[in-house]
Amino acid sequence: MIVSGQVHGxxxxxxxxxxxxxxxxxxxxxLLTGSFMDYAMPxxxxxxxxxxxxxxxxxCTHNPLGVKGCGEAGAIGSPxxxxxxxxxxxxxxxxxxxxxxxxxxxxxxxxxxxx
Amino acid sequence: MYTFxxxxxxxxxxxxxxxxxxxxxQPLGGxxxxxxxxxxxxxxxxxxxxxxxxxxxxxxxxxxxGALCIGGGVTHADVAAxxxxxxxxxxxxxxxGDPAVRNRGTIGGxxxxxxxxxxxxxxxxxxxxxVVTNTREIAADDFFDGLFTTALEEGEIIxxxxxxxxxxxxxxxxxxxxxxxALVGVFVAKYADGVRVAVTGASEGGVFRWAEAEAALSTxxxxxxxxxxxxxxxxxxxxxxxxxxxxxxxxxxxxxxxVEAA
Numbered sequence: 001m002i003v004s005g006q007v008h009g010x011x012x013x014x015x016x017x018x019x020x021x022x023x024x025x026x027x028x029x030x031l032l033t034g035s036f037m038d039y040a041m042p043x044x045x046x047x048x049x050x051x052x053x054x055x056x057x058x059x060c061t062h063n064p065l066g067v068k069g070c071g072e073a074g075a076i077g078s079p080x081x082x083x084x085x086x087x088x089x090x091x092x093x094x095x096x097x098x099x100x101x102x103x104x105x106x107x108x109x110x111x112x113x114x115x
Numbered sequence: 116m117y118t119f120x121x122x123x124x125x126x127x128x129x130x131x132x133x134x135x136x137x138x139x140x141q142p143l144g145g146x147x148x149x150x151x152x153x154x155x156x157x158x159x160x161x162x163x164x165x166x167x168x169x170x171x172x173x174x175x176x177x178x179x180x181g182a183l184c185i186g187g188g189v190t191h192a193d194v195a196a197x198x199x200x201x202x203x204x205x206x207x208x209x210x211x212g213d214p215a216v217r218n219r220g221t222i223g224g225x226x227x228x229x230x231x232x233x234x235x236x237x238x239x240x241x242x243x244x245x246v247v248t249n250t251r252e253i254a255a256d257d258f259f260d261g262l263f264t265t266a267l268e269e270g271e272i273i274x275x276x277x278x279x280x281x282x283x284x285x286x287x288x289x290x291x292x293x294x295x296x297a298l299v300g301v302f303v304a305k306y307a308d309g310v311r312v313a314v315t316g317a318s319e320g321g322v323f324r325w326a327e328a329e330a331a332l333s334t335x336x337x338x339x340x341x342x343x344x345x346x347x348x349x350x351x352x353x354x355x356x357x358x359x360x361x362x363x364x365x366x367x368x369x370x371x372x373x374v375e376a377a
Contacts, residue, residue, distance in 0.1 A: 020292055024355045032355050033293075040293035105292060107357040110364065 004052045007074045011050060014078025016042030022103040040103070117159040123168045127249050127272055133164045134270035140164050142272060144224025145190060147216050172223065172274050183280055187223025187247075187273035194222060203284035203377070204242075207234050207302070210288065212295070223273035229321060231262050231352065232296040236322035238286060239276060241302035241313035247275040262321050281306050283336070285376035287369040291316075291356050299362055301325075301369040303377055309333040312370060317351050317362040328370055338371045 020040035024032040033039035059066030079102065086104050090097040090112060100112045121143075124130045134140050141160040143149055144167075152158050166172065172188035175197040183201050185194060195209030195217065211217055211225075211234050225235040226246060239246070239255045246253045248271045258266050267273070281304040288300040297316035304311050310332040312325045331340040346366050351359035 037294040037296075038355060105356065106289075107361045110361055111358070 003054070003070045006070050006072055007052050008050055010072035010074030010076075011078050012042050012047045013072060014075040015047055015082055016040075016103075017075075018079040018082035018102055018104060020046065020103050020105070022105075040105075116153050117156060119153075119160055120162040121165060122162060123165045125168050125170070127169055127171055127274055130164050130166060130169060130272060131249055131270060133162070134272075138162050142166055142227075142270075144188065144227070145216075145220040147212070147220040147224070148228050148230065149224075166221075166223070166272065172272075178277070181280060183278045185222055185276050185278070187275055188221050189223075191217040191220050191222070191225075201242075201278055201280045201284070203281075203286055203302070203304070204238050204278060207238050207286040207288075210234070222276055226258070226276065227265060227267055227273055229259055229263050229265050230296075231318070231321045232291070232294075232298075232300075232316045234286070234288065234297055234300055234315060237297075237300050237302035237313040237315040238278075239313075240322050240324060241284070241304040241311045242278045242281065243304075243306075243311060244279070245277040246273055247277060248273055256324075259322050262319070264321075279306065283377040285373040287373040287376065289316075289365050289369055293356075298356055299365040299369055301366060301373050303332070303370060303373040305332070305336055305377065310336060312373075314366050314370075317346075317366050319350055319352055325366065325370065332374065336374065336377075338374045341367065341371050341374070 020042050026032055060068045083100065083102060083104060086109065087097055087100060095113050096115070097112045100108055122133050124133060130142065134142060139161040141149065141163055143163040143165045166188050169188060172186040174186045175189060175193065176184050177200060178184055183198060185198065191208040191211045195205050198205040198208065212220065222235055225233050226239060229236060236259055240259060242255070244255045246255065246258050248267065250271060253266050260266055284304040286300060286302045288297045291298040299317045300315040302313045310329050312328045312332065313322055314325055315322045325346065327344050328341060331344060334340065344367065346363040348358065348360035348363040351362040353359040
C-alpha cells in the first residue's frame with residue numbers, strides 16, 4: 001500500500017507539472033503566481049483513479065532482499081506521457097503541432113491549435 | 116490584520132445607522148472577500164458591521180407574480196438548496212467556490228463586491244433581476260458599473276434580489292485552473308419577451324450582455340443560431356490564465372453550451 005501510495009502521489013505530481021503547475025513572472029520580474037489563487041496545484045479532482053501494476057518486478061541484485069527504493073516513482077514518466085498524449089491528439093486532430101510548453105493549460109493548448 | 120471593532124445589529128435600520136455615523140465602517144456579509152483583504156492588510160476599517168444577525172434579509176420566497184425573492188444575506192449553499200424554482204440559479208450557487216465559501220458567502224455580498232470573475236452577476240444581469248436595497252429598487256441593467264463598482268451608495272445595503280423565473284436557462288462556467296473562479300461564465304435565460312445572455316469573467320469592464328447573441332437566440336433558441344457570431348478579444352481580460360482572444364473564444368463556446376443545456 002505504501003508503494004502504491006508513493007506512485008499515486010508521484011503521478012499527481014507529474015500530471016500537475018504537465019498540465020497545471022508553473023511560475024509566471026511579469027516583465028519586471030514580479031512573481032504572478034504568488035498564491036494558490038494563481039498557482040494551480042493539482043487536487044484530487046484533477047487526477048483520475050489509478051490501478052498500479054506490480055506484476056513486472058525485477059528484484060535488485062545488490063542486496064539480499066532484492067528490494068529497491070520507491071520514492072514518488074510516477075513523477076518521472078508522467079509529464080512526457082501526458083504531454084506526448086496531448087501533442088499526439090492535436091496532430092491526429094489535424095493540427096501541425098510538435099511541442100507545447102508545460103504546463104499545458106487550456107489556454108496554451110488552444111493557442112497551439114490556432115497555429 | 117489590523118484591529119477593528121465589530122457590531123452585529125439585528126435590523127437593517129440599525130446597520131444603516133452604524134454605517135452612516137462618523138466611524139470608518141464597512142458592512143460585512145459572509146466575509147469571503149473582505150476577511151482575506153483584511154488579513155493581507157489591504158484595508159483597515161475602524162469597524163465592521165456584520166449583517167449576519169439580520170433576520171429580515173434572510174429567506175427565500177416567491178411573490179404573487181411568481182418571482183423568486185432571495186434575501187441579501189442568504190448564503191450560496193442556501194440558494195443552492197432552496198432556489199429549486201429557478202434550477203439554473205440554484206445550480207450556479209452550488210458551484211461557487213468550495214463548501215466553506217458557499218456556507219459563508221452571501222448573494223448580497225457577492226453582488227455588492229461585483230468581482231469581475233464572480234458567478235452571481237451574470238445570473239442577475241441575464242435574468243433582468245431587481246436588486247432591492249434599504250432605500251430603493253435597482254434594475255440589473257443599472258446596477259453593475261464596471262470592476263468592483265456598482266450603483267450602490269455608501270452604506271446602502273442589499274436586502275433582497277428578485278428574479279423573474281425564465282422559461283429556460285442555464286449557466287456554463289469555464290474555471291480558471293488555480294482559483295476555480297470563472298475564467299469565463301455565461302448565463303443564458305429565455306423569457307417570453309426574448310433571450311438575455313450575460314457574460315462574467317471575460318471583460319475588463321466586468322459583467323456584460325452579449326447583444327448579438329441575444330438577438331440571434333431570441334429569433335431561434337438553438338446553438339446553431341450562434342454560428343458565425345464572435346466577440347472581439349480587445350477589451351477582454353488578458354492575464355496568466357488566458358489572453359483576450361482566448362476569453363472571447365470561450366464566451367462563444369460557453370454560450371453555445373448554455374443554450375444546449377437550457
